[in-house]
Amino acid sequence: MRQDLEQLKQHFPLLDYLRHNYWKARRAGTSAEFVGLCPLHRETQPSFYVNARKNLFYCHGCGHGGDLIRFIELSQRLSFRQSVAYLQEQIPAPDGNVLLEKTAAFYQLQLHRHPEAIHYLEQRGLHDSALIEELGIGYAPGGNLRRYLLADGYPFHSLLDQGLINHQGRDSFCRRVIFPCRQRSQIVNLYGRSIGAAFPHRFLPRGKGGLFAWELVSRFCAVILVEGLFDLAVLWQAGFRNTTCALGTHLTPAQFDQLSDLPGRSVYLVLDRDENQAGQQAAQQLARRLENAAVAAHIVHLPPGHDPNSYFLAGATAADFAACLQGAPPC
Numbered sequence: 336m337r338q339d340l341e342q343l344k345q346h347f348p349l350l351d352y353l354r355h356n357y358w359k360a361r362r363a364g365t366s367a368e369f370v371g372l373c374p375l376h377r378e379t380q381p382s383f384y385v386n387a388r389k390n391l392f393y394c395h396g397c398g399h400g401g402d403l404i405r406f407i408e409l410s411q412r413l414s415f416r417q418s419v420a421y422l423q424e425q426i427p428a429p430d431g432n433v434l435l436e437k438t439a440a441f442y443q444l445q446l447h448r449h450p451e452a453i454h455y456l457e458q459r460g461l462h463d464s465a466l467i468e469e470l471g472i473g474y475a476p477g478g479n480l481r482r483y484l485l486a487d488g489y490p491f492h493s494l495l496d497q498g499l500i501n502h503q504g505r506d507s508f509c510r511r512v513i514f515p516c517r518q519r520s521q522i523v524n525l526y527g528r529s530i531g532a533a534f535p536h537r538f539l540p541r542g543k544g545g546l547f548a549w550e551l552v553s554r555f556c557a558v559i560l561v562e563g564l565f566d567l568a569v570l571w572q573a574g575f576r577n578t579t580c581a582l583g584t585h586l587t588p589a590q591f592d593q594l595s596d597l598p599g600r601s602v603y604l605v606l607d608r609d610e611n612q613a614g615q616q617a618a619q620q621l622a623r624r625l626e627n628a629a630v631a632a633h634i635v636h637l638p639p640g641h642d643p644n645s646y647f648l649a650g651a652t653a654a655d656f657a658a659c660l661q662g663a664p665p666c
């Protein structure tokens with residue numbers, strides 16, 4: 336709280352705040368002192384002093400003095416708490432995208448400081464450090480994002496609004512490996528994969544955007560579609576750079592439009608085979624819709640029980656996977 340207040344006062348230097356609110360002042364003696372008519376009581380001779388260096392005011396007429404929050408209390412007739420809230424509301428909402436960039440960069444820095452995160456990536460078969468860097472993969476150890484972003488001038492409520500922290504100030508992505516999802520080079524969301532027992536998948540409460548890395552993948556006339564980012568990562572690592580990811584079983588209308596934006600394209604669907612066949616049904620449905628949009632759809636069958644990630648982890652090679660692709664006839 337104390338730290339938040341300091342940040343709030345740094346955000347609104349008292350002199351700037353008063354001037355924005357039409358307080359007219361002249362320099363009084365020392366370089367940091369200003370004097371003008373008191374905004375808190377009627378007067379004709381200036382007796383309201385502001386020390387710009389100390390961020391404090393004092394009025395010799397009415398005897399009031401203090402910092403910006405005290406000034407808000409007196410001028411707006413608000414309680415201390417209400418005054419703090421009043422000021423916080425006046426902080427312009429930061430550009431959400433810059434905030435996500437800063438968050439992703441911070442998490443990326445944490446990755447190599449936390450062996451448990453690197454260990455998790457290795458467990459999932461991801462070991463190419465250049466690719467880990469290229470994908471911008473990071474790690475949220477938990478507990479320190481708030482401090483970092485507040486020190487950078489972001490107000491608490493912005494982090495809360497973006498879903499980066501919870502009401503207690505803790506990282507929403509605590510103990511998760513982070514993938515930034517970009518669209519036209521801008522981060523549109525963050526995906527977090529729990530490395531512990533917590534619910535495995537998490538996104539920020541905003542749209543997931545289009546297909547993952549579509550700017551890079553759309554130039555291929557044969558495209559591989561997978562469900563998850565670890566599937567995508569191991570396929571890129573194995574050289575299948577024409578892989579994109581829907582971040583789930585079902586495509587959004589925007590993602591479907593992307594896949595079908597090039598007539599004559601071939602799409603290889605490598606969706607998870609779950610026991611209740613939901614994944615397979617989704618694949619069949621999607622294949623039919625793609626065919627209707629003049630896209631040649633192929634449903635790829637991996638050995639039972641495997642998704643691309645587990646298939647490579649079980650020792651499959653790029654040649655094995657290529658054989659699966661070749662064995663998938665057009666629907």
Ligand SMILES: [Zn+2]
Nearest residue numbers: 373376394397
């Ligand atoms: Zn006064």
